Amino acid sequence: MTRALKTVRPATVRAWVDGWVVSRNAPTPVREPWGLRVDVGLPGHVVRHVVPAPTPATLRHLTALPSAPGTWLKLCAPYEEVAPWLPRPWDVQEPEFMMTASLDPAPRTRGLTGATAAARAGVVAPDGYTLAVTTRAGVTVARLLTAAGEMAARGQMAIAGTTAVVDQVETAPHHRRRGLGTIVMGALTATAAAGGATDGVLVATPAGRSLYETLGWAVHTPMTAAVLTS
Structure with missing residues (x-):
């Protein structure tokens, strides 16, 4: 072993x-x-x-x-x-x-927070959705909401030292295959980089692994x- x-x-x-x-x-x-x-x-x-x-x-x-x-x-x-x-x-x-990635230092987002950091990094919600990014008690949550306020996708992140730990990323079944997970990940990592994180780590399911590999994450x-x- x-x-x-x-x-x-x-x-x-x-x-x-x-x-x-x-x-x-x-x-x-x-x-x-x-x-x-x-x-x-x-x-x-x-x-x-x-x-x-x-x-x-x-x-x-x-x-x-x-x-x-x-x-x-x-x-x-x-x-x-x-x-x-x-x-x-x-x-x-x-x-x-367990997967890891190096984060873009993104100096243009340094010190920005929430959706502002995401937008500056080029992360925008697709048509029909609104991106909301909030941080409370050290936990940043990114949500994609429909016009009716329904949760279409979400994920959260906490920073440990210089490492962003991504957690609980999920997309509602009837909103899948629309790239929403990519938007949520982009918002979380942009916020993390703006806060000084230099790398990321998460634990993925087999289905999640496929998404994260397309975004540059590798199996640790x-x-x-x-x-x-x-």
Whole structure:
């Protein structure tokens, strides 16, 4: 269980976790010998263990701990490398991918915020939609709204140091294949660059990976998520 781990940078994983907890209003991560623990405290998501370099010994330890249903493992390795060490009732989820990108320094947007930064970077809503970008408590949210005020697409971002952590990007089913995800990503990264971020990190589903690769993001490591169901 070493092939996928050679390029995993612990600092990248830490930045992702630091930004994720801001984005989700979760408690500060706790360092553990195996990585980071976040005591999320939500039904179905009680705690998550983020493991940058999973080994059989680490997984045997984590899966043997007294744990409540809703305990999650986020493992920086592909499924085939960790599956043998995830006994029932750990339920493995669909594949995920930690992805990174360098952000355009965009000096013309430096110090600007929200939709102003996005517009200066050339990010505009398509006909029939309005782009709204707001920041509160360190979390920037970009929304594309229809004329009736319906949420067509959205995403959010928090900055950890100089890293923008993109989170919860989604497009409503009947608004897909119109380039709205690209607009949301452009608004978020323009705002991040204006705020001084130099790089970005996110965790994508297989469908999201396809979008992000067209925007210049690259896979940093495959990820496997598993949750204790009972």
